[in-house]
Amino acid sequence: MKSYTDYLWLNTKNRYEIVNITSQVEDAVRKSGVKEGLCLVNSMHITSSVLINDDERGLHQDFSEWLEKLAPFGKEKYKHNLTGEDNADAHLKRTIMGREAVVAITSGKLDFGPWEQIFYGEFDGQRKKRVLIKIIGE
Numbered sequence: 852m853k854s855y856t857d858y859l860w861l862n863t864k865n866r867y868e869i870v871n872i873t874s875q876v877e878d879a880v881r882k883s884g885v886k887e888g889l890c891l892v893n894s895m896h897i898t899s900s901v902l903i904n905d906d907e908r909g910l911h912q913d914f915s916e917w918l919e920k921l922a923p924f925g926k927e928k929y930k931h932n933l934t935g936e937d938n939a940d941a942h943l944k945r946t947i948m949g950r951e952a953v954v955a956i957t958s959g960k961l962d963f964g965p966w967e968q969i970f971y972g973e974f975d976g977q978r979k980k981r982v983l984i985k986i987i988g989e
Contacts, residue, residue: 855883855986858895863976866924869911870971872901872982876954877961879984886959888988893951895983898941898975900948906968918944918974941975948972956988 857879859872876892894901904910922943926932929939952969955962961969971982 852987852989853883853885853888855879855885855984857882857984857986859971859982859984860979861971861973861982862979863973866974866976867915868973868976869914870973871906871968872971873906873961873968876969876984880956880959880961880986883986885956885986885988888956888986890954890956890961891951891983891985892954892969893983893985894945894971895981898938898945898973899980900945900950900972900974901952901982902948902970902972903952903954903963903967904970905966906970914948914972918947921947938975944974945972948974956986 859875861870863870872892876890880890892901922940924940926937931939931942954969973980
């Protein structure tokens with residue numbers, strides 16, 4: 852069985868962003884040489900997420916508005932922020948949106964359903980963060 856590891860580094864311009872990372876993950880799959888297997892894409896930070904969904908700007912705005920209702924930004928709202936942080940909402944948003952995505956690799960390509968793409972969800976951005984790509988298979 853082959854194993855391949857790669858990392859993406861992202862530094863978003865805004866505090867909240869959804870970034871399509873599908874092409875970078877596809878590049879890693881090609882480099883791995885794996886034809887049949889699995890690809891794990893994992894946010895290595897506790898205030899960001901990896902998710903699979905449609906690449907549609909309105910949907911991304913819906914995510915933002917929905918998450919803000921569930922976990923609104925605000926220093927006074929959370930006990931975590933009493934430690935001097937201001938990102939408790941980002942921790943909660945990450946929990947809601949998930950930590951990682953796993954995609955099957957078939958015939959050397961990511962085996963997606965219609966419209967599926969891989970996204971990095973940033974909820975406390977404007978600094979360098981890492982995403983793990985781990986590929987295993989034959």
